[in-house]
Amino acid sequence: MHHQGKPVQAVPISQRNAFIEDNKHQIQCWVPGCCNTDRLPRKIFYSLPTDPLLRDLWLAAAGKAYHDLQNIWFCKDHFSVDIETSNSLPVCNMPQKRCRTCLAPIQNKKYCVLSPNINSKMPASIEHLFGSTYSRPLIEVLQFCVPEMTIEMNPVPVCCYNCYNSMWIYYFFKQRCIYQEKTLMEVYRGRYGNVVGCRACPSNDHKNVVLLNGNYELEILLTSMFGNDGPSTSIPLQLCPRCIPILKDIQEFTTICLRTQDIFKQLGSDPQHSQAVVEEPTVPINK
Ligand SMILES: [Zn+2]
Numbered sequence: 001m002h003h004q005g006k007p008v009q010a011v012p013i014s015q016r017n018a019f020i021e022d023n024k025h026q027i028q029c030w031v032p033g034c035c036n037t038d039r040l041p042r043k044i045f046y047s048l049p050t051d052p053l054l055r056d057l058w059l060a061a062a063g064k065a066y067h068d069l070q071n072i073w074f075c076k077d078h079f080s081v082d083i084e085t086s087n088s089l090p091v092c093n094m095p096q097k098r099c100r101t102c103l104a105p106i107q108n109k110k111y112c113v114l115s116p117n118i119n120s121k122m123p124a125s126i127e128h129l130f131g132s133t134y135s136r137p138l139i140e141v142l143q144f145c146v147p148e149m150t151i152e153m154n155p156v157p158v159c160c161y162n163c164y165n166s167m168w169i170y171y172f173f174k175q176r177c178i179y180q181e182k183t184l185m186e187v188y189r190g191r192y193g194n195v196v197g198c199r200a201c202p203s204n205d206h207k208n209v210v211l212l213n214g215n216y217e218l219e220i221l222l223t224s225m226f227g228n229d230g231p232s233t234s235i236p237l238q239l240c241p242r243c244i245p246i247l248k249d250i251q252e253f254t255t256i257c258l259r260t261q262d263i264f265k266q267l268g269s270d271p272q273h274s275q276a277v278v279e280e281p282t283v284p285i286n287k
Pocket residue numbers: 029030031034035036074075076077078
């Protein structure tokens with residue numbers, strides 16, 4: 001699991017309403033594929049954590065749509081370490097999940113959770129590109145980048161590490177385009193034509209700059225980076241050689257997101273349908 005920004009506090013077992021064999025009504029494990037009930041002697045069940053961050057990590061691990069949070073129980077079989085002293089995430093015997101943005105099966109249990117309650121730190125591998133580090137919920141990063149994407153929060157969605165990387169690269173590229181445009185509008189209003197090299201970074205290397213004229217897909221994509229404030233038409237849509245490959249990666253990621261969006265549209269907005277895509281390994285995927 002990807003390490004999220006906020007540290008997870010261990011919660012004492014007493015707050016988890018551990019139920020042992022002698023309780024009155026029957027409890028069933030909520031994890032897909034697990035048939036354990038409290039009829040089994042000495043089987044311990046845990047209710048969902050009250051902390052929204054931990055709760056969403058549990059829900060995401062199960063990859064299942066929920067109706068009533070009060071009646072969700074995880075049996076002890078899903079925890080590898082002592083639940084009283086650990087961060088207590090269910091990691092054992094959990095179902096296969098798919099990335100919500102590219103639909104690829106999650107490999108080696110490595111995924112990020114798309115929840116407003118969970119902060120995501122930008123990948124260390126791209127810090128050098130932007131000279132800073134930053135964290136915010138990944139779902140907000142995605143919504144800022146691809147606002148066309150509608151994502152249900154039930155079941156709690158997850159994404160693969162590739163998409164996590166792409167989202168953060170996209171996020172900073174778009175932020176930089178907006179910032180660059182704003183600076184130019186304020187400082188050089190009306191007479192900044194010669195000052196601008198790249199529309200997406202502070203480079204003013206005019207010699208190597210690449211015009212996007214004619215590449216309509218990239219032009220439209222770059223135009224969308226500036227939101228409602230631009231881009232100013234008095235500067236050509238041009239990028240430096242360092243920013244061109246980034247925009248091409250972003251184009252690929254956008255295409256994948258919109259294709260997934262189409263699949264979900266066809267399935268309808270019922271959370272059960274979203275769940276079907278998350279769990280059903282036979283959904284045709286044209287990669
Ligand atoms: Zn179970």
